[in-house]
Amino acid sequence: MENKEKDIQIIIAGAAGQGSKKAGHLIGKLFNSYGFRVFIHEDYESVIRGGHNFSQISVSKEECNAISDKIDFLLALNKDAVENHSRKMKEEGVLIYDSDSIKEEDLPSRADLNIVPVSLNEIIKEAEGIDLMKNTALVSLFMKVVGMDFEKASAALKKELPVKTEENMRVARTAFEKVDKLRELKEGGSHSLPLLAGNEAAALGAINAGLESYFAYPMTPSTGILNFLSKTKGVKTFQPESELAVINMGLGSSYAGKRTMVGTSGGGFALMTEGISFSAQAEIPICVALSQRMGPATGVPTYQAQADLLFASSSGHGDMMRFIVAPGDADEAYELTGKALNISWKYQLPSIVLLDKELSENTYGFKGESEVFKEDVVTEDKEDYERYAGESISPLAFPGGRAMVKATGYEHDSKGIAVEDANKVKEMHEKRLRKYENLREELKRTDTVRTCGEGDVAIVFWGSTKGVVMEATKGMGVKIVWPLVIQPFPEKKMKEVLSGTSKIICVETNATGQLAKMLRCYGTEVEGQVLKYDGRPFTIEELKERIESLL
Amino acid sequence: MENLILSTKNTWCPGCGNFGIQNAFKEVLPEVGKERVVLVTGIGCHGKMADYINVSSFYALHGRTIPVATGIKSANNDLQVICCAGDGDVYNEGISHLLHAAKRNSNITVIVHDNHVFSLTVKQPTSTSPEGFTGSSTPEGHPERPLNPVDLMLSVKASFVARSFVGKQGHLKEVIKEGIEHKGFSFIEVLQPCVAWYNTFPEYAKRVYEMKEIPSSFKEAREKAQEWDYSNEADIPLGVFYKEQKEVLEDKLEKTTEVDIGAILEKSK
Numbered sequence: 001m002e003n004k005e006k007d008i009q010i011i012i013a014g015a016a017g018q019g020s021k022k023a024g025h026l027i028g029k030l031f032n033s034y035g036f037r038v039f040i041h042e043d044y045e046s047v048i049r050g051g052h053n054f055s056q057i058s059v060s061k062e063e064c065n066a067i068s069d070k071i072d073f074l075l076a077l078n079k080d081a082v083e084n085h086s087r088k089m090k091e092e093g094v095l096i097y098d099s100d101s102i103k104e105e106d107l108p109s110r111a112d113l114n115i116v117p118v119s120l121n122e123i124i125k126e127a128e129g130i131d132l133m134k135n136t137a138l139v140s141l142f143m144k145v146v147g148m149d150f151e152k153a154s155a156a157l158k159k160e161l162p163v164k165t166e167e168n169m170r171v172a173r174t175a176f177e178k179v180d181k182l183r184e185l186k187e188g189g190s191h192s193l194p195l196l197a198g199n200e201a202a203a204l205g206a207i208n209a210g211l212e213s214y215f216a217y218p219m220t221p222s223t224g225i226l227n228f229l230s231k232t233k234g235v236k237t238f239q240p241e242s243e244l245a246v247i248n249m250g251l252g253s254s255y256a257g258k259r260t261m262v263g264t265s266g267g268g269f270a271l272m273t274e275g276i277s278f279s280a281q282a283e284i285p286i287c288v289a290l291s292q293r294m295g296p297a298t299g300v301p302t303y304q305a306q307a308d309l310l311f312a313s314s315s316g317h318g319d320m321m322r323f324i325v326a327p328g329d330a331d332e333a334y335e336l337t338g339k340a341l342n343i344s345w346k347y348q349l350p351s352i353v354l355l356d357k358e359l360s361e362n363t364y365g366f367k368g369e370s371e372v373f374k375e376d377v378v379t380e381d382k383e384d385y386e387r388y389a390g391e392s393i394s395p396l397a398f399p400g401g402r403a404m405v406k407a408t409g410y411e412h413d414s415k416g417i418a419v420e421d422a423n424k425v426k427e428m429h430e431k432r433l434r435k436y437e438n439l440r441e442e443l444k445r446t447d448t449v450r451t452c453g454e455g456d457v458a459i460v461f462w463g464s465t466k467g468v469v470m471e472a473t474k475g476m477g478v479k480i481v482w483p484l485v486i487q488p489f490p491e492k493k494m495k496e497v498l499s500g501t502s503k504i505i506c507v508e509t510n511a512t513g514q515l516a517k518m519l520r521c522y523g524t525e526v527e528g529q530v531l532k533y534d535g536r537p538f539t540i541e542e543l544k545e546r547i548e549s550l551l
Numbered sequence: 552m553e554n555l556i557l558s559t560k561n562t563w564c565p566g567c568g569n570f571g572i573q574n575a576f577k578e579v580l581p582e583v584g585k586e587r588v589v590l591v592t593g594i595g596c597h598g599k600m601a602d603y604i605n606v607s608s609f610y611a612l613h614g615r616t617i618p619v620a621t622g623i624k625s626a627n628n629d630l631q632v633i634c635c636a637g638d639g640d641v642y643n644e645g646i647s648h649l650l651h652a653a654k655r656n657s658n659i660t661v662i663v664h665d666n667h668v669f670s671l672t673v674k675q676p677t678s679t680s681p682e683g684f685t686g687s688s689t690p691e692g693h694p695e696r697p698l699n700p701v702d703l704m705l706s707v708k709a710s711f712v713a714r715s716f717v718g719k720q721g722h723l724k725e726v727i728k729e730g731i732e733h734k735g736f737s738f739i740e741v742l743q744p745c746v747a748w749y750n751t752f753p754e755y756a757k758r759v760y761e762m763k764e765i766p767s768s769f770k771e772a773r774e775k776a777q778e779w780d781y782s783n784e785a786d787i788p789l790g791v792f793y794k795e796q797k798e799v800l801e802d803k804l805e806k807t808t809e810v811d812i813g814a815i816l817e818k819s820k
Contacts, residue, residue, distance in 0.1 A: 032820065194819035207810050213626060234810035236625060241651040245618040248611065252622025255609055256589075256630065260622075278612055368816065399589045399607035399623070400630050408601065408610035417559050417602045418610070 007061075008146075009068045011085050012138075013054035014077025016047050023075070023135045024055030025195075026160055027142060028363060031059045032195055033156035034148065036188030039065045039467065040195075040363035041537065046220070046301045052080045061188050065329055065364055065467025069541045073146070075138060079106050089113060094145060094182055096138075114182055116145060118175075127174035129167050136161065140172035147185035150176050193365035198333045198355055198464070199224035201366055202289055203232070205334035209341040210374030211235055212258040215246045220301050221360040222263040222291035243268035247275030247286070254285050255407050257398035259341060259374075263289035266308050267298070269315065276350045277316035280432070282407045283388065285344040289337065291355040294535045303535025304357040306463050309514040312352050313487050319429065321436040323351040324487040328466025330364035336484060338372030345377045347393060347439050354486065356509075358537050359464035387416040392434040440488050448490035451497050452480040457551060458501040460526070462486070462515050465507050465538065472543035476551070483515075491522045503527045505550055509537065555580055559602045568743035568752070569597055571717030572635070572664060575724040576604060583731050588631045589623055591616045593640030595671055596745075597664035600635050614644025617652045620659040621800075628658075628801045633731060638665040642678035642698055653709035653736050658799040660730050660737040663700065666745040667781075674748040681782040686748075697781040700740050705773050705793055710735035712772070713791040716742040718756045722789060729791065735799050742787070755787065762790035769793065 010027060014020040021042060028038045039058040045051035056067045070090045076082045076097040086095060086108040097107065099117040107115060118141055120134040129136075136157070143153045154172055161168040196204070203225050206214075213236045216226040230237045236258075240249055243264055250262040264272065269290050279286045290312055294305035312324055323343045325336040337353045344351035380395035385403030388394050394414075397403035406416030411428055413419050419428075452470070455478040461469045462482055469480060481497055483490055498504060505528035506516040516526040528550040532538055538546075555577045563569050580588060588606045592598040594613035601608040611619045616634040624632045641649050641663050652659065667684070669675040674686040676693040679700065684693035704712045711733040715723040723741065730737035742759070744752040758779075766772040772793040779785040 029820075192820045194816040196819055200819075204812055204815065207812060215622070232810055232815070236804055238625060238804065240618060240621070241647050244615065244645075245621075245648055245651070248615040248618035249622035249625070251611075252591075252609065252619035252624075253626040254622075255619075256623040256626035258626040260626075274612055275615075282609075366816070366819070398627070400587060400627055403607075404605065405607045406601065406610075407608070409612055410610060416608075416610075417557070418599075 007064060007068070008059040008073070009071040010057040010059065010073040010075070011054050011071050011088070012057070012075040012077075013052065013081035013085055015049070015080070016044060016051045016053050017049040018053075018077045019135045020053050020077060021055055023138050024057055025363065026135065026139045026157060028057050028195055029160055030139070030143060030148065030153050030156050031057070031188070032192045032365065033153070034185070034187055035190045035192065036060060037063045037190060037193075037365050038195060038363070039067075039365070041067045041358070042361050043536075044302055052084060054081070054085065061190070063365065064471055066471045066540050067537070069539045073142070075142060076102060078102065082106055082108065096142060096145060116179055118178060123175045123178060124171060127171040129171040133168055133171045136168045136171045137175035140175040141179045144176045144179050145182050147181055147183040193367060195363050196330050196366040197224055197361055197363050198327070198330050198359035199291070199361065200228050201330035201364070202327070202333040202337040202353060202355060203228050205337035205372050206261050206287070206341050207232070207235060208372040208374070209338035210259040211261055211341060213238070213253045213260045214263070215240065215249045215253070215260070216263040217243050217246050217268055219265045219268045221293055221357040222265050222289060222355070224360060225263045225289055243271040247272035250286050251275055251278060251282070251284050255398070255405070256400075259345060261287040261289060261341060263291070265291050265293050266295050266311070269308070269312070273315045274317070276322065277318055277320060278409045279350040280316060280318065280320035280322075281409050281411070283348040283394065283432070284407055285348050287341045287344045287351045287353070289353045289355060291357065291360040293357045300535045302357070304509050304537055305533065305535065306356050306465070306508055307510040307514065309354065309462070309486065310517065312354060313518070315352070316350070320432070321349060321439070322487050323347070323349060323439065323485075324354060325351070325484055326354040326463045326486050327359065327484070328463055328482060329359070330366045331368070331370065332466075332484065333359060334366070334368070335370035335372060342375040343439070346375060347435055348396070349435070354463060356464050386414045388412060388414045388428070388431070391431060392438055436488065443485060443488065443490065448485040449481065449483050449493045449497055453478060455479045456501060457503045457505065458498050459505050459507060459547065460515065460519070461507040465509060468538045468540055468543050469507055471540045472538070472547060476547070486518075489518065489522055494519070494522065494524060498524060505530060505547060507538075507543065507547070509533065555585070555605050557603055557605050561603060562599065563596060564747050566746045567596065568666060568717040568745065569600070569664060571720060571723060572597070572662065572741060572743060573600060573603060575720065575727050576600070578724050579728045579731065580606065582728060583631060587629060588633060591620045591623070591632065591634045593634075593636040593645075595637035595639055595664075595669070597635055597637045597743075614640050615648070616640060617645060617648035617659070617661060621652060621657045624657060624659055624801050625804055628805070631731060632659045634659060634661045636661065636663055638663060638667060638677045638679050639669050642700055646678070649704075650707050653704055653707045653738065655800045656710055656736045656797055658735055658801050660739070662727060662730070662739045662741060664743045665700070665740055666743050666749060667697070667751070668745050668749040670745045670748050679781050699776065699780050701792060702773060702776040704738045705769070705776055708795070709738045709793070710795045710797055711737035711791070712793040713738070714740040714742070714789050716755055716759045716787075716789055717744070718752065719759065719761070719789065722761060726791065733794065735795070735797060758785075759787045759789050762788050765791045765794060
């Protein structure tokens with residue numbers, strides 16, 4: 001039987017340490033090589049072993065960066081996996097389970113399901129593999145069940161298994177023969193795309209904008225950037241003792257001329273905020289990748305929230321501006337992280353990239369259509385150099401050349417010497433205000449708000465809810481609006497794109513409606529709010545229903 | 552001699568110990584090459600060095616001189632990065648940075664202007680104030696014992712540990728120079744009395760003595776460092792307590808290969 005619907009939803013679930021994430025990725029890569037669009041949502045608890053982890057893979061012919069309530073395939077590695085996910089299975093869905101760890105009586109009593117028991121231990125034994133290769137076995141027998149051709153799919157699989165390839169392939173072949181084909185699969189028809197987590201795409205965007213150094217203290221869900229860049233030659237990475245050290249090292253590194261980014265989540269960012277303020281006063285560029293997770297405080301560390309919009313927007317004491325962007329998928333993470341790094345250097349101020357758990361750690365097909373490159377900045381290396389010269393943006397110089405470069409967190413004169421004189425204090429504030437004004441001007445000429453579709457009702461969102469909003473609103477006849485830039489807020493542009501609509505509904509994964517608050521601040525009334533604050537992303541069906549109830 | 556002091560109005564009190572450190576700097580800078588020097592200062596009276604001395608400088612947040620210096624050094628290994636920080640900066644607000652910079656042997660120099668008091672905020676105790684110190688926040692006397700920073704730095708095996716006193720100009724200059732020239736993390740504790748709020752000058756002048764040589768072992772260095780614990784009445788040894796050559800952080804961080812984004816993307820398909 002061919003898959004009736006154009007999309008396939010797969011969940012692979014087990015205890016932490018059983019490798020469900022890795023297997024999920026392998027399956028994603030196989031569909032990618034079959035010409036499908038792939039999206040993988042990761043759900044895991046804050047534990048090393050045990051707990052319950054799952055990956056949900058959306059496979060589709062057209063881009064679909066969201067997950068559904070209903071699944072076609074469940075690959076269960078333990079009893080919890082069956083308990084938690086079998087109720088999501090569509091009629092005639094396929095449940096593949098590891099019979100070594102799941103008893104028959106724990107299976108759902110549904111006659112419509114295709115239930116496929118497999119003993120991974122037996123396969124490993126027969127193929128003379130090792131325990132670690134159970135993933136290979138699972139993926140390979142899934143290839144068979146879903147209707148993939150062994151030669152074609154195993155070529156893609158082989159690429160992913162560079163260690164003990166021969167043994168792995170033996171395991172794959174054995175597993176493939178153990179089960180029956182239950183579905184027909186035709187090729188998806190697209191070119192395969194690089195599959196990237198949002199964190200990786202953000203890192204690549206920064207690299208293309210000239211990133212040279214990255215400082216971070218590990219904190220979920222931002223850690224992926226540190227891990228990725230640590231493996232990337234050409235970017236210096238360093239993990240110091242605390243986020244206080246991170247931001248101050250970052251400032252030192254930028255001051256000495258290296259394009260620098262730091263990364264963290266809400267709690268770490270809270271520690272960094274004095275440095276954000278320093279960046280504004282000393283006019284030292286710094287770019288922060290802030291990947292939000294559910295708070296307050298330690299909150300629910302490995303789960304989703306978009307709850308630091310207002311915090312980031314007012315981070316740092318004193319009158320200052322930050323450049324803040326909110327990407328919605330891997331491509332926007334790439335584009336906007338590059339932009340944030342460039343803008344922080346061009347305008348010598350802090351920039352913040354608002355990522356979140358979903359965007360940071362989910363896997364997207366990366367189209368790579370936007371151009372990101374290192375934009376030039378004005379520099380001047382001369383003996384009578386003055387760090388804060390001029391009316392707005394001062395040319396940069398770095399220590400070690402001819403210029404004497406004096407940076408300071410005190411209010412200062414053009415040479416960088418502390419001042420307290422009333423006129424001087426006012427004058428320097430105005431210098432920075434002019435700089436912020438110049439940034440607003442530049443942003444008028446760029447993409448600060450995006451829209452899609454037309455309608456009487458506007459659905460406004462920000463960040464990672466992009467994928468699910470796009471899916472949930474299909475056929476609704478609404479206008480989708482999302483700001484890419486959060487600060488300076490594109491007030492005018494937002495009003496422009498919303499002008500033809502009669503009702504505005506905001507969709508956010510937080511409890512207090514932070515974007516709606518911001519819109520109201522800038523004089524745009526929001527009539528409806530769809531909020532979710534249980535740490536999980538919206539599913540397509542859930543969001544569709546909630547929006548429809550407000551229409 | 553080149554003009555090393557800027558024309559900025561100096562606001563230190565007459566007789567301030569900071570003048571002694573500034574004078575030592577004036578002599579040392581031409582010898583170590585001022586063009587490559589970056590001075591990182593913290594917050595407190597000492598921090599004004601950034602406004603007074605004619606070199607590139609970074610007037611950092613309170614407590615954060617050391618991570619800033621590490622960031623600068625990581626960005627440009629050719630620079631000579633020197634932190635001038637106060638006891639409030641380094642021993643109170645930012646002590647974790649001090650320990651970690653010593654532990655990782657970052658090739659920077661940290662000079663602590665230790666006057667055992669928060670002076671700019673008008674006399675409150677710092678980490679090196681003695682027990683019983685009466686200040687504006689401790690009218691009944693400070694209830695804590697002081698830290699012994701020299702012993703602390705030895706305990707984390709800082710690769711250069713020294714102490715000097717602003718009342719001994721020649722000694723101070725030599726120790727600062729030796730610390731800057733040392734490849735590795737250099738820690739220099741300078742006893743720098745505050746003439747306004749806690750003038751230990753006359754007493755320290757009587758009690759300090761220069762060690763004849765560097766203690767011959769780590770054990771002996773610690774014994775020397777423990778002679779005076781910042782609260783007892785013992786004589787105060789000055790000089791280099793410990794010195795060791797080992798690989799520095801920044802040499803391990805060097806990476807020169809270009810990033811191949813195309814290869815990364817191809818691998819991700």
